[in-house]
Amino acid sequence: MSEPETDRRGKHHDMTQTTQKICAGDVRSASRLIRDLEDKRPEARRRLRQLFPHTGRSFIIGITGSPGAGKSTLADALIGELRKQNKTVGVLAVDPSSPFSGGALLGDRVRMLRHAEDPDVFIRSLATRGALGGLARAAGDAIHVMEAMGKDVILVETVGIGQQELDIIHHAHSIIVVLVPGMGDEIQTMKAGIMEIADVFVINKADRPGAKQLRTELTALLNASPHGPRDWVPPIVSIGNLYEPEIFAKKTAELMDAVTKHHAHLIVSGQFAERAERKAVMEITDALSACILEPVLERLIANGELKKIAQKIQTRETDPFTEAEAIARRFLKTGETS
Amino acid sequence: MPERKIRVMVAKPGLDGHDRGARILARCFRDAGFEVIYTGCHQTPEQVAAAAIQEDVDLVGLSCLSGAHRILFPRVVELLREKNASDIAVIGGGIIPEQDFQMLYDAGIQAIFTPGASLDSIVDWIRTHVRTGN
């Protein structure tokens, strides 16, 4: 059975029944819960709470890079490798929402078609819905849902422009950064912070001109960065023509191997625990924001207060800090935030 | 309570690769504010149904210009039914002669839009008929 908790006919089901289904791997219920979380349904949060004890057990791999770098095709290849190891896989494929219409074209699945009917692979497309860090707002929640389903590995494919704060670092254990020769912005990308977040580099479409040079430059930059004894030096995997099947298979195995090694390194070096803690801190921070800040703002918007305050700030009658302190005192004192 | 975003899927079952209409529809749906899962051409009905469930879409739009709609469209509806997902609406378009409409409606296709149907009319139909599980 795969009915969501509140289905289209408006019937309510027992909450525990739904979370049980999700923990048993039911795709429809899981996808519906992800949707409820995206759409900010109140009951969704409650269900996520129920699922939380079952989360935190998956290995999460992030894939980022410029549009056109070939992330989805790589994801498809990695899924193949993981399935060979009998691992169950969840995939979150994130694409940007249109700032004009709020809609989105989610086309990453097209490159992962051969896994479409594999019951142990769950591919879910997400739109960013205005989030700027390359991930959908609900991505963290969606990852938890997939973890609760018991997925061994979760691939998160992000919209990586490379020059912005990337949310993926807060969610993934191992991050693959995909570069393509001839895209024009590799050097800039490397200097802008991608160096810090990459655990594995892939030079994709490495049969194109400029691949050797890119590899040389990347190696030089990596060598120039300071490394401590505990540090991991990100390997560079060059992957060329997708259509030389034997070579491509070898290269994907090499990539999988690099990622697996990184995972092991994290555990052995203690960094895994550090990252888990960092993630937990991020999650409580986000939750606090959702619990406190957002409802306060909503209230102020709804009753028109925010607009009035903004006007007073514009005329310099007051300043933001004074206002914020006053609001904080008001809401914290009364204990009400909604 | 914030409004739900409408999620739709545009797919071409069968071997026909003429996707001009399907791609235009996908863009149009995006411009209408929907989240559109585009799975491209050469899909089997099984792939379409599996994807529709994984993506929790409200509606699947099938496009076929090769004449295979009579077999393939009802098959998608059937597969969704088997997987307890009959609440996902299925609509169709392409080269579909009027004499096939009733047979498709009987098989569970909720609407058919053939060449000349305005994009706005399709968007309106979706907005009116799709229940997003409120």
Place this chain on the structure above:
Amino acid sequence: MYFSDETHKASRKLTQQWQANVRNAVTAKPDWKKRFSTVSDLDIQRLYTPEDLQNMDFARDIGAPGEFPYLRGNQVTGYRGQPWTFRMFSGMGSAEDTNRRWHLLLREGQTGLSTAFDFPTLMGYDSDSPKALGEVGKCGVAIDTLEDFLALIDGIPLDQVTTSMTINPPATVLWAMYCAAAEIKGVPLNQIGGTIQNDMLKEFIAQKTFMCPPEPSVKLISDTVEFGAKYVPRWNPISISGYHIREAGSTAVQELAFTLRDGIEYVEDILRRKKMNVDDFAPRLSFFFNAHIDLFEEICKLRAARRIWARVMRDRFGAKNPRSLWMRFHVQTAGCSLTAQQPYNNVVRTTIEALAAVLGGTQSLHTNSLDEVLCLPSEHAVEIALRTQQILAEETGVVNTIDPLAGSYFVESLTNEMEKKAWEYIEKIDAMGGMIAAIERGYPQMEIADAAYAFQRQIEAGEKIMVGVNKYATEARHPVPLVEIDEKVGEEQVRRLKDLRRRRDNRAVSQSLADLRAACKNGENVMPHCITAVKNLATEQEICDVYREVYGEYQDPGLF
């Protein structure tokens, strides 16, 4: 200078006067539309004058028929020597059904054959493949083996009639069947004539019948060119196509540019790969364009195509044989211009489009039937379509003189403009590293998708009109009799295949497939092995599966 000084002086003066008059006229009564543009959105001037042609050089840019740059045509005698070939694209149901339609068309005066295959055949699947479900015989003829093919050409004199086959990834297989059939009928290969479409680049760009990735696809094409040059000299081993690019929504200039650039890519590949001399194969390269509804845009596009190709072949590739410089093409009237609403209007559209093709100097023409938006053409509808061509040839006088529109200020100006814009695209793609590189980047695909979407938006806004659809629509229904293909066709094909697989010498089949596999791996020409395999009754899919196995299958990048 094209015109004399006096002419220009007089023209400038009169034009100035006219412009002043226009200003007065439109102040009193504005034009009935804001913009006057072609269906591809090229703006057209209110008037064209000698000044629009002042930089033309008669000998360099216009010339005579049968002379470089072939703007006025390849043949010195034009349509007086011989009209264009009436070549109606047809195929339906089983080979027997199609054979009946072919004989009807030949009886009714068609002068060349053109084969439409069903989707499983187009994609390299047999009728009993699970992928063929619901598709067998629906939009063309189902051909699985040489036996089907022999039924298809039954009673057709292969030494007297030329046959075109619209087939792409499996082109080697179908051509092998044609060659094998000719041998069986006692017609030597050097006497059979025809065309295989065999243009994979446009598949990646527009039509999307995929099988193998670009590199091996192009290799197979070079095999056919090489084989044809040696053994089947009257055959066109490729029909470099713009029709499908246009149907996918491109503009006329994009159709022109991408088609020609595909041609350039093939020539470069064959030169590099097969080390042939360009004059050994270029005379047999052929092209295939769309004839859309904007009469003059299409005429100018076709004329520009001839001139661009002649210049490319002479200057870029150093071809010496005049036949290498000829652009020979087939035209099909635009399927995407037809409407399901008020279908009888389509007869009018097809007529105008056919006129454009003829005034553009086509070698061969297919006219769509009025009901093709709804189904396969009925006998009556296809008869009207064929008669359209015959009326044009026999009654209208268009064949009386060569390239009648040459020298028109408008037509020459628009031809020049389209050539110029096409060159811009060609140079851009050159800069990207060629067409295959451009396809990998998604460049032509995105140009087409953007143009298609823009056009649809214009239709929705009423800026572009389709009569009967967004203007002059009626509630009245004008039903046309519809052709239906029974599911029985598929069932019968499945039965035949089962029977054939039992009867045939399966060891011989395995051996010939193994030989083909080895040839593919060694980079040998596949054609001789294909012919052997089809003679042994290997099925189309069995042969295509060898290609898939050795070369891999193409993955749709799913671009918008």
